[in-house]
Amino acid sequence: MKLIVANWKENPENIESANKLVQTSPNLSLVRRGTGQENKVLFAVPNVFASELVKEFENEKFILQDISKFENGSHTGEVSYKMAKNIGVAGSIVGHSERRGNRTNIQGDRDEDINQKLKNLLNNDLLAILCTGEANREEWKKMLELQIKEDLKNIEFTKLEKLIVAYEPIWAIGNTALRAASKQEIEETLKFIKTILPGGKNIKVLYGGSVDEKNIKEILEIEDCDGVLIGRASSDLEKWKNLLDNLV
Numbered sequence: 001m002k003l004i005v006a007n008w009k010e011n012p013e014n015i016e017s018a019n020k021l022v023q024t025s026p027n028l029s030l031v032r033r034g035t036g037q038e039n040k041v042l043f044a045v046p047n048v049f050a051s052e053l054v055k056e057f058e059n060e061k062f063i064l065q066d067i068s069k070f071e072n073g074s075h076t077g078e079v080s081y082k083m084a085k086n087i088g089v090a091g092s093i094v095g096h097s098e099r100r101g102n103r104t105n106i107q108g109d110r111d112e113d114i115n116q117k118l119k120n121l122l123n124n125d126l127l128a129i130l131c132t133g134e135a136n137r138e139e140w141k142k143m144l145e146l147q148i149k150e151d152l153k154n155i156e157f158t159k160l161e162k163l164i165v166a167y168e169p170i171w172a173i174g175n176t177a178l179r180a181a182s183k184q185e186i187e188e189t190l191k192f193i194k195t196i197l198p199g200g201k202n203i204k205v206l207y208g209g210s211v212d213e214k215n216i217k218e219i220l221e222i223e224d225c226d227g228v229l230i231g232r233a234s235s236d237l238e239k240w241k242n243l244l245d246n247l248v
């Protein structure tokens with residue numbers, strides 16, 4: 001089974017459009033053409049839509065795109081894992097490059113914040129998709145090793161069953177992407193990630209960055225690729241339909 005994670009980011013503008021995106025992808029029929037393999041879709045949605053989507057689509061799984069590192073309290077604008085869990089949300093993305101601290105987003109998360117968020121989710125039986133990736137391809141091994149080591153610090157091996165790791169090279173993501181990573185780059189990187197993860201092959205590893213209707217099939221054929229994390233092509237109804245049509 002391969003995971004298709006739709007990361008809507010700051011889209012769509014209203015709940016009607018959100019409903020349409022979910023209706024387009026009923027999980028039951030998502031068997032990959034030619035392979036007979038089953039796919040499972042997970043939607044990473046804006047917080048404001050989560051409650052309504054969970055109620056409307058009982059058979060689908062919804063996660064948030066980020067979560068507070070705090071349990072509760074005076075933290076304006078934050079949403080806690082307990083709030084998410086109590087409305088039926090299955091977990092959250094953590095450490096997306098658009099939320100991590102870097103030169104353009106100095107307020108963003110540091111590895112210790114990401115580590116705390118992961119602990120909150122994994123200790124409470126929630127799903128956590130940890131995003132990791134380098135800004136320049138040349139530094140990929142060093143960056144991934146560093147991020148994974150710091151982000152998973154002191155998290156027990158027994159808590160890792162709900163952890164998913166997504167390799168998201170920053171240079172391949174979003175509107176400023178140079179290009180999608182090549183098949184060979186994805187292959188060698190996912191293999192490497194599985195060798196450095198404490199749970200090794202038992203932890204699902206995804207690829208994310210400019211995944212679209214043209215490259216998704218080839219990417220999902222990669223042996224160590226357990227799925228994809230899709231941004232732009234997942235929140236535009238036409239693109240999303242085309243992508244799924246090409247797949248099943």
Ligand code: PGA
Nearest residue numbers: 173174209210230231232
């Ligand atoms: P993209 O985004 O598919 O638009 O490149 C991927 C992501 O940021 O998760």
